[in-house]
Amino acid sequence: MQWDAWGDPAKKRELSDAVTSLLTGFLGVSAPTRSRLAIEDVQVVPSAMAQSHVEALAGMVGAEYVSTKDSDRILRAGGKSTPDLLRRRSAEPQDAPDVVVTPGTDAEVEQVLRYCSANRIAVVPFGGGTSVVGGLDPIRDGFDAVLSLDLRRFDQLVGLDEESGIATFGGGTTGPRAEELLREHGFSVGHFPQSFLFATLGGFAATRSSGQASAGYGRFEDMVQGLTVVTPSGVIETGRAPASAAGPDLGELFVGSEGTFGVITHVRVRVHRLPETTVREGWSFPDFATGAAALRELVQEGSAPTVLRLSDEAESGVNLATTDKIGENAFTGGCLGITTYEGTASHTAERMAEARAILTAHGGTSLGEEPGNSWEHGRFDAPYLRDALLDVGALCETLETATTWGNLANLRSSVTEALTKALVEQGTQPLVMCHISHTYKTGASLYFTVVSAQTEDPIAQWHKAKTAAGDAIISAGGTITHHHAVGADHRPWMKDEIGELGANILRAVKNAVDPAGILNPGKLIP
Amino acid sequence: MQWDAWGDPAKKRELSDAVTSLLTGFLGVSAPTRSRLAIEDVQVVPSAMAQSHVEALAGMVGAEYVSTKDSDRILRAGGKSTPDLLRRRSAEPQDAPDVVVTPGTDAEVEQVLRYCSANRIAVVPFGGGTSVVGGLDPIRDGFDAVLSLDLRRFDQLVGLDEESGIATFGGGTTGPRAEELLREHGFSVGHFPQSFLFATLGGFAATRSSGQASAGYGRFEDMVQGLTVVTPSGVIETGRAPASAAGPDLGELFVGSEGTFGVITHVRVRVHRLPETTVREGWSFPDFATGAAALRELVQEGSAPTVLRLSDEAESGVNLATTDKIGENAFTGGCLGITTYEGTASHTAERMAEARAILTAHGGTSLGEEPGNSWEHGRFDAPYLRDALLDVGALCETLETATTWGNLANLRSSVTEALTKALVEQGTQPLVMCHISHTYKTGASLYFTVVSAQTEDPIAQWHKAKTAAGDAIISAGGTITHHHAVGADHRPWMKDEIGELGANILRAVKNAVDPAGILNPGKLIP
DSSP states (O other): OOSSSSSOGGGOOOOOHHHHHIIIIISOOOSOSSOOOOGGGOOBOOOOOOHHHHHHHHHHHOGGGEEOOHHHHHTTSOOOSHHHHHHTTOSSOBOOOSEEEOOOSHHHHHHHHHHHHHTTEEEEEESSSOOSSSTTOOOOTTOSEEEEEEOTTOOOEEEEETTTTEEEEETTOBHHHHHHHHHTTTEEOOOOOTTTTTOBHHHHHHTTOOOTTHHHHOOHHHHEEEEEEEETTEEEEOOSSSSOOSSSOTHHHHTTOTTSSOEEEEEEEEOEEOOSEEEEEEEEESSHHHHHHHHHHHHHHSOOOSEEEEEOHHHHHTTTTSGGGTTSSOOOSSEEEEEEEEESHHHHHHHHHHHHHHHHHTTOEEEESHHHHHHHHTTTOHHHHHHHHHHTTEEEEEEEEEEEGGGHHHHHHHHHHHHHHHHHTTTOOOEEEEEEOOBOSSEEEEEEEEEEEOOSSHHHHHHHHHHHHHHHHHHTTOOSOSSSOOTTTSGGGHHHHHHHHHHHHHHHHHHHHOTTOOBSTTSSOO | OOSSSSSOGGGOOOOOHHHHHIIIIISOOOSOSSOOOOGGGOOBOOOOOOHHHHHHHHHHHOGGGEEOOHHHHHHTSOOOSHHHHHHTTOSSOBOOOSEEEOOOSHHHHHHHHHHHHHTTEEEEEESSSOOSSSTTOOOOTTOSEEEEEEOTTOOOEEEEETTTTEEEEETTOBHHHHHHHHHTTTEEOOOOOTTTTTOBHHHHHHTTOOOTTHHHHOOHHHHEEEEEEEETTEEEEOOSSSSOOSSSOTHHHHTTOTTSSOEEEEEEEEOEEOOSEEEEEEEEESSHHHHHHHHHHHHHHSOOOSEEEEEOHHHHHTTTTSGGGTTSSOOOSSEEEEEEEEESHHHHHHHHHHHHHHHHHTTOEEEESHHHHHHHHTTTOHHHHHHHHHHTTEEEEEEEEEEEGGGHHHHHHHHHHHHHHHHHTTTOOOEEEEEEOOBOSSEEEEEEEEEEEOOSSHHHHHHHHHHHHHHHHHHTTOOSOSSSOOTTTSGGGHHHHHHHHHHHHHHHHHHHHOTTOOBSTTSSOO
């Protein structure tokens, strides 16, 4: 992962003429305010970690797994939101954790947490570094220093129960590594969020991640069978059985805890046999409302596909769903839907036949295989596209929410209006696009992509737009985040989301597991 | 509901000759140690509630909703486990809550909880009174008195969002009442546990109930979209969206909280359109292992039926799954499976075709519609049968657990052996039967029914057997309860289930919402 952009530099995108003309002609994009820096030109705030602590930590995990080098620190200085990437372009000294520690065992993690508890050192657990909500920001919050606890050595397939379909992985195992390790045995996790190529299973659990195949395989918390969580107060194992009535589900407290309650060192995850068949089908709907009603009918009355998506008119019009064709051959079919079916041949064929009947009856027209294949081909490429847009002076960011089917249209228009108004007020007409990518029997997610020209201070520009969107989400009854998590960026809305008593409950749990409050301060808990 | 037996006295069962000969011939059942008492002969421990408290409570909710009458108190003295029913047969003074209060609004509940917090009065929330784990026991635990907080006035359909498929009910609404209120609108909850006829939606949520149609509609916690919970520290609303990444799921703390964290006054529950079609099919498998493997294959690779059950050889042999035929015409087909499919005609037909192919390929033989219809007909009758067995001197009780598919055979044999050994040691050879009634991709539940002759002290006799079973469940890696909840009876195993740190977390949450500790003391939290 690059320190100041997404992913692998070899995969850098060039913008097509179509996109460039869209940006310059329609959005008024000109030169960027900030350009990328060479890493040797970056100034990093000096490490505040006392040498005695560095030595003590080296004694616990081995000297080779403790680093105060600027190059290691800056790589763990934050996540990959647009503001994060813009901050990396600053010529001012950049904040970063004071030390990076890479333990190798649960016992080492526990030792580090106890040491930090006793020595006023904040700890930020670090997986793939793909947070887009400020979940990795090195917030000191009154502590003397910040330690980045890198989980990368927890990258093994520890066990596989093929009969039960349960695999146990180290929490630092990345998405591709997990799939590779399982493939040898004929299994797959089936969790493919946008961050898949770099993010880790522990991170998926810590943030309640939801992947592109959620219609078929569920959200990551649905896949989690159990966690090993190391806290400053000891280790907890969650998930004794596939289902239980033995009181509140404590696993659901640690799923989504974003490193504030403990470090997820191992994840027991539901896996499935590699699908015999994968079939894709694109759909056209006359408008978003018709398409959304068709998706609703399918998930309420039929068997869900593995992937089920619907782009709105704006997103369909610029082909955002198929990243290699953006801006070309405007989609004139209203709204584009994508369905994918995986499984045994018969399971796939039966669901597809049922879905076709329902989608057709509700105003859909089949577009055949091609749109689904095209979407599949580019489905992890959007962050590369964003880097290219930032480079030419466009602002590009995404945000997401969810609500009931009955409230979906209201929420979509409220957020679109808030984003548009906030950016127009700053002199930049945006293109606001939206899609449904996660469906439930009772509702769906909404994922917004916003592109406009950058102002002179694009971080402040986006902050205003994001604040307006967050306020609109809460007013319109949505959740402040459907799958990006809370981090530092969504924390201002958490009291609206869970109420004062809910916030008190989180604080009480925090105090039980992390009495010194060292774990990821400034995140999640309002 | 009768005070000392299940349900409606008009539905009392007479034992067939076949059952009687099974009991006397095979199990050595003779006369009962304890007979049922006429209600006028019951002695109830006098109410300890000071008159000043009674008057204060009457001022909050109205005098007609506060009762210290013995007849009201004894009806709320406990649940409906076998030990509960045997205790009701005691000539000794019987313990009961000191007062029964029936508030009508959230504000009244809150006022009562605050008053009780200030006056050392324990509060036991009461729904349908069907607990089989001591969840309603009037445990004083150092408090001056115990108040039974009856939710029966919270029995309305408060709202129905037909588009989203979400209904809001008062927490005291019973299963049949909820179905009746929804039927007018063409909807159903689809939650049918054994306790369905009397239990309430708030109770289903408080205990993580799982119904007979769980394969199709999920456990009750899967259906819950949100709760209104009144605590001594204020009201919390859970479930802002169908899915969210806004931190830990606080709803999952209150689902399964068994009245120890708050009073569930309203439940927002997922509902579905009344099925167009219901089709049932019975199956025969040569043995339990083959049947379990077939069920596993179906839920892992296919679309689940609405109902999916498998009785073991012992249960199949006495026709326990079809209560009107118990003991007659011994089932000679090995193990009986039941499948039911509900939904639109096409959704039903497709799932059924797929299931048939999978079950047949894995050793199943279709028995046609009849066994499913027969099971359906008697599916809420087992508790009546238990009453009849207790009356003739048989001990009859059930217990349940769950584990992964890979551990299912081990858990089943461990629990069967422990129950058998513990009862044989007391001189009573038991019949131990088992079925799978809830399936997941990664595992399944096991539900045991035990019948033997009563000893002179059948409460102590069962306590020994239950203790042995609980210890065996924990040793063999099962959960202490899959859907009966914890109450007082499973509390001794909660530290094994969730660990010391897990117990500390529950205590921390309890302290945040109920600092005086008045809510259902002696239950759930170890």
